[in-house]
Amino acid sequence: MTFRGVAISLQSVPPERSRGQARLPAQETSAAALRRIGPYLRPYLPQLAVMLTAALVGVAAQLAIPLLIKSVIDGAIAHDRRGLLIALGLAAIGLGTAEAVSNLIRRWVQGSAVTAIEKTIRGDLYAHMQRLHPGFHDSWQSGQLLSRATTDLSAIRRFAGFGIIFFITSVLTFAAVVILLIRLNWWLGLLTGCVFAPVVVVCTRFERRYRVLSRRAQDQQGDLATYIEEAAAGIRVLKALGRRREAGRRHAEGAAGIYRTQVDKARMLGSFYALLDLMPNAVIGMILLLGAFAVGWHELTLGGLVAFITLALQLVWPIEAMGYILASGQEAATAAQRIFELFDTVPAITDGPPAGETATGSAPEAAATPEIPETPETPETLETPETPETPGSPGSPGSPGSSLAGARTSQATGGTQLAFARVAFGYPGADGNVLRDITLSLEPGKTLVLAGATGSGKTTLLQLVPRLADVTAGSIRLDGTDIRDLPLDVLRARVACAFEEPTLFSASVRENVAFGAPEAPSEDIAAALAAAQAEFAYDLPWGLDTRIGEQGMSLSGGQRQRIALARAILSRPDVLLLDDPLSAVDVQTEARATRALARVLTHTTALVVAHRPSTVLLGDTVALLDGGVIAAVGTHSELMASVPAYRDLMTMSDEPGDAKNEPLPRIRAG
């Protein structure tokens, strides 16, 4: 399955998902949607059985009480038998206790089953979500995902907890009551049963209409949650621009939409519940009238009439329960649809075929030092200069980078070759390809710098290597193996990257640096921090244990970037991808970091995006990306000399024509 294929199928649903209009056609029936929860319920079948048994015992005890009342009136009272009265009173208490105990058992078991089910689904959902390709997440607001993992899941929990049991017991109660009524008086019983029948029709109509509203409400809530989330994450921007009011207005619009839908829901619920009240009460009235005649005609005893009325009242509960079940079932079905819509999205980027010929082992560690046959047919190998132009001296012993570099000597003989062969890539939904016909080869241990204007596709190219997206055409090879044939874990263990915008998490510094290798020893962490010039971390209030705020917001911009850099080099990857890794640090720190990085890079194959000449110095060769194609490849000085586009991109001075606008020429003079 190619990325493209899935991307297209995804596209038929969302590209405008973020705008919050109509989503899935409601083609799946509620029943079908609910059935899909089945597999999650299956492990709890024994519990369900216990719950059902307990529920039935409870119902039986409940139904027996009206019969006791009949005996009290017709037997004990009519014939003045006080002894019988005591016995009946005790029996009623006994039955009542049985009902309470069975309720206790049912609810207790239900509680553990239902919360466990919710936990399992949520865990599965989270696990599934974090394995879906990033392209999926681009098109889905995390507010929508979140509302599925919380609100929708609780709807399912509510239904799984009460709905199923209530459904079975209420149907059974209904049947049992009608049978008992018929036995008390056949025509009145039959009539009562028939009068209740239309309620089902009412319920079904209600179901259909309520469902539409409840779906709408859920969608609106998801959209509002999305905006709330954005406004929370972007609070600093909103404040910096003073846009409190506008944000409030936009939020209020969403909230008002929810309000309208909810009021519609309340209106509908009001009519429905009123009907649910009206029906049984009308029936009681009818029983009172007709039953009295039956008593008059001696077809029914007085006690029988009372039992009839109390029993008929027992019909109210199943009917009401049906209303609740239908409402919550509707909600749960909608919720289930929304959740399974996510589960049904298959990760477009998956492991290569499991065959053992591609990797030496399944464990990432085993694959981190592979013995790979010298790569055959790689297209157009770059000529790299014999002596890499690394700035600075090659690290004195004991200097920050050396332990990292040293640890890799076992591999120094090997090194990994990375090759792009006629790679093309287009974002789903965008017309045309962002990258076209990219052919590049990075020899083991060499560093290639990728230069290019803003938006030329550098980041896009980088993200293809760890397969955050898959190429649309062509292939990327690691030591001759197509990366799509490698298990994802193996590939991503060998490739590490530092993104242009550091993505940090609200955890300790240590956890953030050891993000990809939680068991990394402290020395490695120290070495990585040193190489990334991030020793400031030790001076934080709790050292490496300091929690850096959300997104690392309690660090300065340059500090964030260096933590992200340390994270990338920690795992000693075979291939290192750095996306403008020093854009947020000052020039002097940059110079130091460049020297330390150069030492790390000596044995690592690296692809580095650079906007500034100073970063270009990290590389052996430079490739110029222009409009999605590789326009030129060569050393920095070669390109400066022969490629005007590159010279333009890398030269600080203004064009000659601009010189007169230049008020402060003294800077260059110095």
Added chain:
Amino acid sequence: MTAQPWRGVAAEQRDEDSAAAALLRSRSRRLLGDLLAGSRGRVALTFALIAIASLAALAGPWLVGIGIDRGIPPLSRDGDTGPLLAVTAAFAVTVVVQAIATRSYIYSMGRLGERVVLDLRKRLFAHFQLMSVSFHDDYTSGRVISRQTSDVDAISALFEDGLDSLVSAVLSLLLVGAGMLLLDWPLGLVVLAGFGPLVWLTAWFRQESAIAYRRGRESIALVIVQFVETMTGIRAVQAFRRQRRNDEIFGELNSGYYDASLRSFRLVAVYAPAITLVGNVITGVVLFYGGLRVIDGDIKVGVLVTFLLYLRRFFDPLQDLAQFYNSFQAAGAALEKISGVLAEPPSVPSPASSVRLPDRSGGGRSVRFAGVTFGYRAESVIDGLDLELPAGQTTALVGTTGAGKTTVARLLARFYDPDEGRVLLDGVDLRDLDDPALRAEVVMITQENFLFSGTIADNIRLGKPTADRAEIESAGRAIGADEFITSLPGGYDADVGKRGGRLSAGQRQLVSFARAFLAAPAVLILDEATSLLDIPAERMVQRALRTMLGERTALIIAHRLSTVEIADRVIVLDGGRIVQDGPPGRLLAASDGRYARMHQSWQSGLA
């Protein structure tokens, strides 16, 4: 909660303390009263409707009893249907009244509840927008989100299916109790004896479940934080094979929530059957004692029947309550947290009486830092800073990373208030300006460029909400973003995707920059606003800046010294102190100075 070492240590633990429960409850009551204050009429109407519905519902069993005692005897004696028909007719009337009242109160309650929820949503959102950045720093967006989503939902759910049953249960209890005492007080007293255990049970349940629900809400907030962070940083998660570790962490948090909700389930599992038990025992006793009284001729059969029917009305609503106590408690817990947040005063408060800025003479305003000391935590980041930026001057702020440049900018934008000293705008302390006035004058483009989902035009318009299309496009043109924008499908109406994900990093920065260009405030702060741009694009931006800045006051923070070219003055900051200050030319001349060395490094990087 700190048993999770991966989380690290933070300065403040904001998890609410459950010992203060009583205080919290009164605070949430106040909030609720406040929210309902505007709709007193509707509250009264709703209550009246519920009372009518309850009364009508109670009339039913009473009429049944009368029917049995007064309707049936004449019928069986001499076929007189009159009394029976009269009772039945009365019964029919109550049924209809009940149906109408029920329909109306549910709708009315729904509207009332949704009004309250709407109001609450707006208040919360506005409040979070108002709260200072330092509050957000440690409250974290996960909590902000869960307050506004799951907590508000809990309150909404209460109105949707809990509150009316609470009210009608209480009403039924009172009415039925009174009715039974009226009908036959000895038998009535027997029933009311059941009250003792009920009150005790309910008190126990209330206390236990309050704790359980608060734990539940707290643990779900942690789940939400983890969820949102993972999905937002999905690229890092996948690139670093973080999934398995995340599964572990999430499993732990998810289990925490599981434990909390299991506990509350179990509480209901005990409470509800206990109520049933009390009700059933009393039914047995009534059957026995009432039967005796009928045999003794103290009451008629019809009265006993009415009692038996009433018992259901007495205990069934309590059952419902146990059912809905979930949503009730959840809402209570949610309300506690919400009222807690709403009660939190902004640490950057609005002035009691705001001072008006003097009219703007030129395009800019002067800025002065007077003895400013500030730290995020215990140690100070800015230390006794004295700095004067005359109106119209363009100042470049440079220095090593972590020197405190962004902090200076944040103080000027009043994200934080200084611990000591004052920040003055045209001689007015920022603390004396109200927020809209300040924001109209001082605008900052932050180091983190954040785009909202929506179109490019929407995002640029954030700089000036009243801007029309032409202004937006000319801003785009001026900074050289026009070319890439028009090449996008849809141009200025192109959707930027979630957090601007469909644009490249440099393009996002250009869009953020266009906001500043459009806003054109008196004082403009640019924090690394061009760090992600390529050199030609940066040149374009600088050219635009030169024309735009003109008379405005500007503070430009940059590591790329090329940006400094347009500055009149350079300030070198180190460890929160100014180490050099002067026009760039002069600083450059002091060849062993800080700036000159920086410049040298930079020059050598350009080789």
